[in-house]
Amino acid sequence: MTQPAIELKGISKAFGPVQANRDISIRVMPGTIHGIIGENGAGKSTLMSILYGFYKADAGEIFINGKKTEIPDSQAAIAAGIGMVFQHFKLVQNFTVLENVILGAEEGQLLKTSLSKARGVLKQLAEDYALRVDPDALIENLSVGHQQRVEILKALYRQADILILDEPTGVLTPAEADHLFRILEGLRDQGKTIILITHKLREIMEITDTVSVMRRGEMTATVKTSETSPEELAELMVGRKVLLHVDKKPAQPGKPVLEIENLRHVDSWGVERLKGISLSVRAGEILGIAGVSGNGQSELLHVLGGMTTATGTIRVNGQEIDLTGQHSDGQSRRARGIAHVPEDRHHEGLILPYTAWENLVFGYHRDPAIQKGWLMDNAGIKAEAAKKMERFDVRPPNPNLAARNFSGGNQQKIVLAREIERDPDILLVGQPTRGVDIGAIEFIHKEIIRLRDKGKAILLVSVELDEILSLSDRIAVMFDGRIMGERLPAETDQTELGLLMAGVTEKPDKPLIEAVDEQLKAKAQREARNNV
């Protein structure tokens, strides 16, 4: 009988008071693709980071190919033949691809020999696995997909037999994801063992041989993929039956509330991020913006929310608003009835050390209604905050607790409560359910739809196609700072949207991935040009 390539026994890990992994055991056979699935914060990344020697386990043992192996640091993991592609890439942005690949695996004290050797090896790998990247390009000039290839190359360069990929598809277009899966299958067929972390059930079903499910730091099950179903996995993940779709009445759109014409924005590096966006959102409808992250959606939200300047026209209820100048900031937008649930609640939507009640007026703190002379009416704000937290079922409903002490879902509810309870005309929402558990997702979706049904205009940005498809009344797809097209949810599907997301507007005659790659390459080159 063959030995498992990897066997973990009784792994536990705590971060301060958080028990990220509790007594986890798992076996992965060589030459298979093993999926790990679980909600945000379930402990997937932690477990894999332990295997890779990035974190040290509090307890437990690791066996590689049947041999007990100590992995105190990544050096040991690499020596044991393990390679890992992290959720957040570990690349040096202003180094070239080659430099990143050899970092830590140099031959001898001088760089010259290592660089020329690596150049040869990369060429070989590119041919073997269809992993082509320009070895002399700077990382910061590469698209995310290519950065990911660099990470995989790094692992292969170190002759990894076991490859761990942590949520590799989150940043890819569907076609790129597909391409990645072909590469992974190629690697498996060469005898490599692959561990794939994801929380997308579809991907698990598509590519893995076996799958493990994690929930709140524990391993709840390990099954053969062929012997399970998405419904069963979802239940294992969440611990109860889950509705996999959203209930909503058809929209009753009114007149346009938010009109955008030819919006352009150049970032601080001089790169044009928005290249003439025109959109309109009507009262009582949800316009979903689909797209791979980094194609201008964030900038669009930032411009609409007053965080950056732009040129072009924006009209709110028919009135044009200032896009540069002194009267263009978050305050001015709020005054016009625009509320904004930002994409990044940790760095934008919340001040983490602030208490819940302080956060519940964040952005509206200049409101004269909450001032008492020179001072802020803290008691009044607190009382109001308690009511909002009650209504949005924020747990625990304690306004004096610092925002950082709430879980992701409850943090998001605080932001939503703040913005929705102001009863805005327009709600901008970015990634409303990123890093939020399924229970909270249901609640948040319901609240957004409730606001729509009150006749408000909603602009929803999300990288989750499922979310876009189930919430939106109309879908616009963004690629490279442009709107590639608008579709109605009933009249489109994931494949079509996926192509639009990669900038491919017509059905291509060549293989999908090539069409996609061409577009992405052109985009990366444009950006590289802009950067110099």
Added chain:
Amino acid sequence: MDRMPAWADAVLVPLFSIVLAAIISALVILAIGESPVEAFKLMVDGALMKSSGWGYTLYYATNFIFTGLCVAVAFHARMFNIGGEGQAMIGGLGVALACLFIPWPHWTVALVGAMAAGALFGAGWALIPAYLQAKRGSHIVITTIMFNFIAAAVLNYVLVNLLRPPRAMDPATATFPPATHLPTFQQMFSTAETPLFRGSPANVTFFLAVAACIGVWFLIWRTRLGYEIRAFGHSETAARYAGISSVRITVIAMLLSGALAGCMALNTTMGEAERLVMNATEGAGFIGIAVALMGRSHPVGVFLAALLFGFLYQGGAELALWTNIPRELITVIQALVILFTGALDNMVRMPLERLFLSFRKGGQA
């Protein structure tokens, strides 16, 4: 679900850090052949056991409160203002000009006027670094250091060439007119039978410093501006999201910071020397950094830390008076206090946290 109770972080960590600093200081004193116990006794006797000792301790503490608040306010907006020294110097110039060239009817009016002038000058000196930080991203640490040097040159020029009374040797202004002399603690609290605070320089500015503590507390924790300053300090991107202008907050916070430093000159220049001398600040701007750090940028903490440093200064003076310990020992002790409370605080915090955690786990089990 905090890792460690807030009180432990605010009280135990600085306390243990100070104890560590004290232990190392004691070793240093031993190493130069003196007795740490004797030295400590001398310091306590000289600084805390007599009203005149207190008069000095509070005098120094007044300086440190102002400069500590100066650093603290900037810290809340996440700026490291090392320029308190220069701002206080230029603030002193403002105080001197106000005292010398405006005929004040009474010290109370003079105090208000000089305070305005000192604050204005101090704030003005902080304006350029603030503006450069806000608009051009020039590192405020470096620019404020440079402005300290430039302030010294400006003050030297003004004192030697412009404000020095004819025929005086000292690079200092003339003595301020009597109407601007501030009441000292001695004048305020002594009675004929019981003389108190004799000869010590503590004066009415101390109460201003206390008022400044209260004012800063209200400003930071009770007003919109304070709310915005803290928000900006915690997260610049979130501040932008909320429509808080980074330029405005950077500039306002630095102006406030500079104004507080400028007010320090009231104590030294108007309260003590009654004229502006070349080296009136004596490094208090730098001590302010340590005070703000130890006080965790909270006015109460700043007040207590300023008292501690006031005690160190006065105790150190007593040491130099009655023993052969060189005055640089105090610099060393200060350095150790800053090092342990400011930079090596995790050395204390980490084990302490583990201790608390194991207590909690034990409690649950």
Added chain:
Amino acid sequence: DPALIYDLGGKFDKSFNEAAFNGAERFASETGGTYKDIEIQSEAQREQALRRFAEAGFNPIVTTGFAIANIMGEVAKDYPETKFVNVDGWLPEVPPNVLLINFQEHQGSYLVGMMAAMASKSGTIGFIGGMDIPLIRHFGCGYAQGAKAVNPDVKIIANMTGTTPTAWNDPVKGSELAKSQISQGADVIYAAAGGTGVGVLQTAADENILSIGVDSNQNHLHPGKVLTSMLKRVDVAVFEAMSAGADLETGKFMTLGLAEDGVGYAMDDNNAPLVSEEMKTAVDAARQQIIDGSLNVVSYYENDSCPALQF
């Protein structure tokens, strides 16, 4: 017992305060008495030290540096039994228990200026001051007048080290200034710059030109390289004040110039080969003239300017 309070520069500044310390040491060794001393570290401590010493019964209390004079005048009123002495200070009214000792530094500087001009072969001499303050200009002014008296065409290069208190403690800058002056032709340099002067004298010795020390006799620092030192006999003043003890005459100004041997130039084995007979005669003649009043050296303080040198 007497007590001694040094000015901010500190006890071992190799010049002014150190001279006071030497005087006190001489008192201790010659009379077998003891004394107490302190180096203050801040402005506010001046008054504190004065009061603490007075309360502890020290008498007389000797202080150095003009900066303490004002406070001393105030404090003295509270301790009529104690006698206070200050070197360098000036008060509009002298309380009965205070003695203010002033030195005519410009007179001494005049003499060393003459020597510099005479020893110079290049016709260019240098002056390096510490922080740019009137007292230092006062030194430089006397020096320039003396040099000009010997050689009206002499070129005098005068530099100040800086504007912050570090100017007293930057020997590196002192060195560079000296080098700069040497490169401009100076072959005798007078340093009145505290610790910075150490660098000046060092560089002068290294570069094989002559230097002139200040306050204490610094001839021994680089034997054969230091032309002379402008002596300011703070040590004598302190010694005498301490020796007189409670009998010290107070309530007045005491001005120590050439006549009183309060200032002068240093002669010893270290610089004997450097000073020619001719030089000695000329300088001694000028000294006599200054003493008997036939030669007036203008003080910088008189109207804040110098007839012989532009600062």
Added chain:
Amino acid sequence: MDLDTIIQVLDSTIRLSTPLLLACLAGLFSERAGIFDIGLEGKMLFSAFFSAAIAFTTGSVWLGLLAGMVASIALSAIHGLASITFRGNQLISGVALNFLASGLTVLVAQDWFRQGGRTPTLEGGARFEAITLPFAESLRGVPVLGPIYADLISGHSILVYVAFAMVPLTWWVLFRTRFGLRLRAVGEAPEAVDTAGVSVVGLRFAAVAICGALCGLAGAYLATGLQAGFVKEMTAGRGYIALAALIFAKWRPWYALVACLLFGLLQAIALRYQNIDLGAFVVPVQFMDALPYILTVVILAGFVGKAIPPRAGGEPYVKER
């Protein structure tokens, strides 16, 4: 201005630039590795004292140099302990070390030599002597180049040549060796270094130690090369100027050379030309004195383009909590 004057000013520039350059390169190693260091001043001072003290007691300037470097590295170790091991605030640690050096040098000096916080004057073998390069004297006669070689290039102490040689060496180490690649990486993305199996802590300590060694050279040059002994506070703010030069140089070795030479030149000019008479008015000495600082501010105000520090600079590397 004639050639002689120019040579003299430049000569002075070289001497004044040398400690700046050494300190600046020291800071470069540290900050390239992600550890900000405003304690350059303190390290130089520490080294200045210990090099002078040991050179005096042993009579050997080389032992002094060694002692100075060891002392400076010891301070670096504390900085490393605070900012790497205990993830403390790097700026504060630097401030504290500056205070510590300023107090401790005088305290120890007084306890040791009883000369009021200075060392006795160094003589003979306890000082670095100026080196005369080959043919300096014989070539002096050659017009223009002769004096430049003989007076400007020749005639400095060995440490000056070491300092200038450090520039290409630093460049080579940073950009051509494995160590340099890793060092730059750890200042940009320590997590990339960590996951590549290289110790972040080890690299950062190595960088900090190099920083200490170079500051040690700078301090020793001040006390035993330029001067003949230690005087309290003798670094007189040079560490801060070096820091400004480092920013000006955008953390690059060759630019650092240019920046330090520029600051040296400014100081040399300020020393030589005080009270510049412009006819209409006289530029006071105080202005010339402050000029390097004013210029730094002007430079920082962005007239030479934006200076972007290493991305991970100033932040402790924290992977847990």
